[in-house]
Amino acid sequence: xxxxxxxxxxxxxxxxxxxxxxxxxxxxxxxxxxxxxxxxxxxxxxxxxxxxxxxxxxxxxxxxxxxxxxxxxxxxxxxxxxxxxxxxxxxxxxxxxxxxxxxxxxxxxxxxxxxxxxxxxxxxxxxxxxxxxxxxxxxxxxxxxxxxxxxxxxxxxxxxxxxxxxxxxxxxxxxxxxxxxxxxxxxxxxxxxxxxxxxxxxxxxxxxxxxxxxxxxxxxxxxxxxxxxxxxxxxxxxxxxxxxxxxxxxxxxxxxxxxxxxxxxxxxxxxxx
Amino acid sequence: xxxxxxxxxxxxxxxxxxxxxxxxxxxxxxxxxxxxxxxxxxxxxxxxxxxxxxxxxxxxxxxxxxxxxxxxxxxxxxxxxxxxxxxxxxxxxxxxxxxxxxxxxxxxxxxxxxxxxxxxxxxxxxxxxxxxxxxxxxxxxxxxxxxxxxxxxxxxxxxxxxxxxxxxxxxxxxxxxxxxxxxxxxxxxxxxxxxxxxxxxxxxxxxxxxxxxxxxxxxxxxxxxxxxxxxxxxxxxxxxxxxxxxxxxxxxxxxxxxxxxxxxxxxxxxxxxxxxxxxxxxxxxxxxxxxxxxxxxxxxxxxxxxxxxxxxxxxxxxxxxxxxxxxxxxxxxxxxxxxxxxxxxxxx
Numbered sequence: 001x002x003x004x005x006x007x008x009x010x011x012x013x014x015x016x017x018x019x020x021x022x023x024x025x026x027x028x029x030x031x032x033x034x035x036x037x038x039x040x041x042x043x044x045x046x047x048x049x050x051x052x053x054x055x056x057x058x059x060x061x062x063x064x065x066x067x068x069x070x071x072x073x074x075x076x077x078x079x080x081x082x083x084x085x086x087x088x089x090x091x092x093x094x095x096x097x098x099x100x101x102x103x104x105x106x107x108x109x110x111x112x113x114x115x116x117x118x119x120x121x122x123x124x125x126x127x128x129x130x131x132x133x134x135x136x137x138x139x140x141x142x143x144x145x146x147x148x149x150x151x152x153x154x155x156x157x158x159x160x161x162x163x164x165x166x167x168x169x170x171x172x173x174x175x176x177x178x179x180x181x182x183x184x185x186x187x188x189x190x191x192x193x194x195x196x197x198x199x200x201x202x203x204x205x206x207x208x209x210x211x212x213x214x215x216x217x218x219x220x221x222x223x224x225x226x227x228x229x230x231x232x233x234x235x236x237x238x239x240x241x242x243x244x245x246x247x248x249x250x251x252x253x254x255x256x257x258x259x260x261x262x263x264x265x266x267x268x269x270x271x272x273x
Numbered sequence: 274x275x276x277x278x279x280x281x282x283x284x285x286x287x288x289x290x291x292x293x294x295x296x297x298x299x300x301x302x303x304x305x306x307x308x309x310x311x312x313x314x315x316x317x318x319x320x321x322x323x324x325x326x327x328x329x330x331x332x333x334x335x336x337x338x339x340x341x342x343x344x345x346x347x348x349x350x351x352x353x354x355x356x357x358x359x360x361x362x363x364x365x366x367x368x369x370x371x372x373x374x375x376x377x378x379x380x381x382x383x384x385x386x387x388x389x390x391x392x393x394x395x396x397x398x399x400x401x402x403x404x405x406x407x408x409x410x411x412x413x414x415x416x417x418x419x420x421x422x423x424x425x426x427x428x429x430x431x432x433x434x435x436x437x438x439x440x441x442x443x444x445x446x447x448x449x450x451x452x453x454x455x456x457x458x459x460x461x462x463x464x465x466x467x468x469x470x471x472x473x474x475x476x477x478x479x480x481x482x483x484x485x486x487x488x489x490x491x492x493x494x495x496x497x498x499x500x501x502x503x504x505x506x507x508x509x510x511x512x513x514x515x516x517x518x519x520x521x522x523x524x525x526x527x528x529x530x531x532x533x534x535x536x537x538x539x540x541x542x543x544x545x546x547x548x549x550x551x552x553x554x555x556x557x558x559x560x561x562x563x564x565x566x567x568x569x570x571x572x573x574x575x576x577x578x579x580x581x582x583x584x585x586x587x588x589x590x591x592x593x594x595x596x597x598x599x600x601x602x603x604x605x606x607x608x609x610x611x612x613x614x615x616x617x618x619x620x621x
Contacts, residue, residue, distance in 0.1 A: 104312075104315070104316075105319075108315075108316040108320060110554075111316050111320070111554075111600050112554070112595070112596045112599070113557040113561075113595055113599060115557075115558040116557070116561070116576065116592055116595055117592075119576060119588075120327065120592055121327060123588065124328055124331035124333050124583075125331050125332065125333075196445070200447050204447060204558075204562065207562075208565060208577050208581075209577075210577075210581065223449065223453065226453060227456075230457045231456075231460075235457055238453050238457055242450045242454070245446075245450065246442070246446055250441070250442075250445040
C-alpha cells in the first residue's frame, strides 16, 4: 500500500514537473502574449486546454503557472522546514524556560489562521515574491518544529548521546553530529507534507489578488481569471488549472504519507533502555 | 439446590465516582477556562504587536492610505501636518500602545475602505458571517455524523466506497476551487441558484431571498470542512464499535439501532468535538474564500477588501478578532470534552 502510494505519487509529481518545465520551452510561445482574436476558445486540437479571455493558450499557460506554483511551494516548504528544524532542535536541547517560551510561540502562530497572517504580510509588502514566500514559510514552520523537537527529545535519552557526551563531545557537536542527522528523515517527511499546503497558500493568495501580479501565470492567478470566464461558460479555464492543483497536492500528500509511514517504522537495531 | 452466586454483582448504591464527581469536574473545567484565558492574553498581544511591527517594516505609508490620490500632490508640509494630526509620525511601538488604549476604551478606529467606523463595519457584517458559518457548520456536522456512522456500520458498502475516496478528493481541493466549481455547475450550467450577494439585484432584503442566496456558499463551506469531520467520525466509530461495552450491549440483545446510537456513538463523539475546535482556523480561512467568491457581505470578505485596499485599521482589528475567535473556539471544544468525558483530566 505504502509503496503504491509512493510510486504513483512520485510518478504524478514527475509527470507534472516534466509538463511544467518542458511544455513552455517546447511550445516556444510566451505565455503572457495576448491574442484577442483567439480569445475564449474551447479545447480543440490547436489549443488542447482552450484559451483564456486574452486568447492565451491554456495548455502552455497552465504549465507556466504550475512551474511557478511548484517552485514557490518547494522553496516555501524547504524554508519552513529549515526554520522549524532549527527552532525545534534548539528548543529541545535548551529545555526549561526557553523550551516553554518556544512552545508558547508555536501555539501563538498556530492560533492565527495561517491564511490571515499571510494576507496581512502580503498586503503590506504588495507584489513581492519574497513576501509571498516569507508569508508562507513564516506560518508553516510550527509543525516541523514540533516534530523535530519531540524527535530530538526522544533521541536525547539514547545511549549514543550518552556515549558522545562521555566521549567529551561539546553540546553543540552532539546536536549537529548526532541529534540533527537523526531527526533529518522526520524533517524531510514534514517538508514533503508541507508541499501541498504551500501550493494551496500560494494559489489562494494569488487567487485573492494579493499574491503574484495577474500577468504572471500561477495556478492562483489562472483560477482568478477563471472566475470571470466561468460566468461566460468557459469551464475549461477552471478545469485544467484546478486539475493541475489537485493532482499536485494529492500526489505530494500521498508521497508524504507514504514516506511518513516508512520513517515511522523502527529503523535501527540499537538497544533502547 | 443452592443458586450459584451471580457472576456480576450489581454495584451497591451509586457508583463512588459518579455523584460527587459532577461538581469538581465543573470546577476543574472552570479553572481550565481561567488558565487558558490568561494564557491567551500574551498570544493575542503578540499577534497584534507582530502585525504592527510588520506594518512598520513594510514600505506601506499609512498616509498614502489616508490621502488616497491626494498623496501624490500634497506638499511635504501638508503631509507632515496630517501625519502629526493622525499620530502616524510617532514611532510604531507608541502607535501600537495608542491603538491598544483606544481598543480598551471601545474605539476601534475608522475603516477607510468602507468609509465608516470599524465598529459599524463589524455590526453590519458580523451577523452575515455568523449566519453563513453557523449554517455550514451545522450542515457539515450533521452530514459528518450521519455519513460517518452509516459508513462505519456498513463498512465496504457502496456508500462507504463512494464517500471515502470522495473525501480524499475534497481534501485536495482548496475551498475556492470547490466554490468556483459550484458557481460553474449550479450557477451557470444549470442556473438553479444565485451565485453572488445576499439578494437578487434590486430586490429587497427578505428571508426567502437570503435563504436562496445562502444555499451555495453554505454548502461549499460545509463541503470544504466535511472530509476531516466525516473521516474522523468514521474512524472513531469503527474504533468504538470494536470496544467491549458495545460488544456487551450487543450481547444483552439490544437492538442494533440502540447499540449504535446509544452505546457506540457517544464514545465516538469525543475526538469529533476536539477536532471541531482544532479545525476552526480552517473554517475561518474557508469563510474568507467562500465569502469572496460568492460576494457574501460578511466580515471574512472585509478581510480581503481591507487587505487589497490596505485599510490598516480594519485589517489589524480583523486579525485580532479572528485570533480571539480561534482561541475561544478551541477552548470551548476542550471544555466540552472535559465536561463530556469523565476520563479526561482537566489540566490542558
